[in-house]
Amino acid sequence: MWAEFIKTQKLIISLAKSDFKKRYMGSYLGTVWAFIQPLVTILLFWFVFQVGFRSTPIDDAPFILWLICAMIPWNFFTEAWQTSTTSVLDNNFLVKKVVFKLEILPIIRIYSSLFVHLFFLVFLVIMFTVYKYDFTVYYFQIFYYLIATFLLVVGLSWITSSILLFFKDTSQIVALLVQFGFWLTPIMYPLKMIPEKYSFLFKANPMYYITDGYRRIFIYRQWFWQDMKLTIYFWVVTLAMLIVGYFLYRKLKPHFADVI
Template identity: 55%
Template sequence: MELARSDFKDKYLGSYLGTFWAFFQPMLLILIYWFVFQVGLRNEPIDNYPFILWLLAGLIPWFFFSDSISSATYAVVQNTFLVKKIVFKVNNLPIIKIVSSGIINFLFIGIMLLIFLCYGELNSIYNFFVVYYLFCLVSLVVGLSWFTSSLLPFFKDIGQIVNSILQIGFWVTPIFWSFSILPAKYEFIFKLNPMFYIVQGFRDSLIYHKGFWEHPWLLLYFWSVTLALLIGGAFLYKKLVPHFPDVL
C-alpha cells in the first residue's frame, strides 16, 4: 500500500496542481461524454433508464480496466531499481500499479453510486453485487498484467499492442451502445470479450437488478478465461523474473 501511494503521487510529481489532475481529467471526460450524447445528440433513455446512468455503469469499470492495464504493463521497466538492486518480491510490481490506479478509480465508483442514489436507483439488494463484479475486474486485470508486464522487457512492442487493443476494446465493448441492437448471430462474438461480462454485470446490478447466477454460461466462460490468465500469467512471470536484470 505504501508503494502504491508513492506511485500515485509520483504520477503527478512536479505539476502545480498535483493529484488534482487525477480527479479532473476523468471527470472532464465523463462530462464531455454526457454533454455530447445526452444534451447534444439527445440520446433517448435506454430501457426506461436515464442515458447517463446506463453510460456510467459501463464507462466507470472500463476506466478502471484501461488505466490499470496501461499502468501495470510498465510495472517492471519503470521499477528497475527494485528488480536489480533490492531483494523484493517482483511479482507484486503489477499489483502495486493496479492498487495505485484503484485509488482514483474506486473514488469514481463511489461517485457513480452517489449519482445512482440521487436518481433514486440504489433501492435493491442486487446493487451489492457490484462488489462481486469489482472482484472479477481486479482478477482479470491482475492476470493480464502478469502477462504484459513480464513480456514488455523482452518485447518493447507490447506496450503499443496493449494500447491498440484497448482502443479497439473500448468500442467493441457495449459502453456507448446497447447490446440489444446486434443481430443474434453476432452476439456470441462480442460475448467472448471478458469485459462484456463485467460491464453487463455492473448494469445488471445497478439497473436491471439481476443476479450473477442468472448468466451461468457467461459466468463459467469468464472465470475459465480469468483463471487461465491468472495461472498462465503467474507461471510466465515466475519463469521470466530471473532474466529481468539482464534485459533492463
C-alpha cells in the same frame, strides 16, 4: 502465492500510495488530475449525448446513467492494465539491486488505479441517487465485480509486463487493444444492436461480463448468477489468464535484470 500476497498487503498499499502520488508529482493540482480527466470525459459525454443529441433512454434508464455504468469499470480496467504493463520496466532499480517480490509490481499499479475507481464508484452511486434510484442489496455485488476485474487485470498484467522487457512494442500493442476494445465492448451501444449471430463474439470479451455486470447492479437489478453460462466462461478465462500469467512471469523473472 496468495498467502504471500495477503502477507504483503500493507507493503502493497504503501507502495501503491507512493506510486499514485509520484505519478502527479510536480503538477500544481497533484493527484487531483487523476480524478479530473475521467470526470471531464464523463461530463463531456453527458453534454454531447444527453444535451446535444438528446439520446433516448435505454431500457428505461437515462442514457448517461446507462453509459457511465459501463464506462467507469472500463476506465479502471484500461488504466490498471496499461500502467501495470510498464510496472517492471519503470521500477528497474528494484529488479537490479534489491531482493524484492517482483510479482507484486504490477499489483501495486493496479491498487494505484483502484484508488481512483473507488472514488468513481461513489460518484456512480450518487448519480443514481440524484436520478431517484433507490439503494438496493444488489449494490453489494460491486465487491464481486471489483474482485473479478482485479483478478482479470492481474493475469493480463503478469503476461504483458514480463513480455514487455523482451519485446518493447508490447505497451503499444496493449494501447491498441484497449482502443479497439472500447468499441468492441458494448459501452456506447446496447448489445441488442448487434445481429444475434455475432453477439457471441462480443460476449467472448471478458470485459463485457464486467460492464454488463455493473448495469445489472444499478439498472437491471439482477444477480450475477442469473447468467451462469457467462459467469462460468468469465472465470474460466480469468483463471486461465492468472495461471498462464503467473507461470510466465516466474519463468521470465530470472532474466529481467539481464534485459533491463
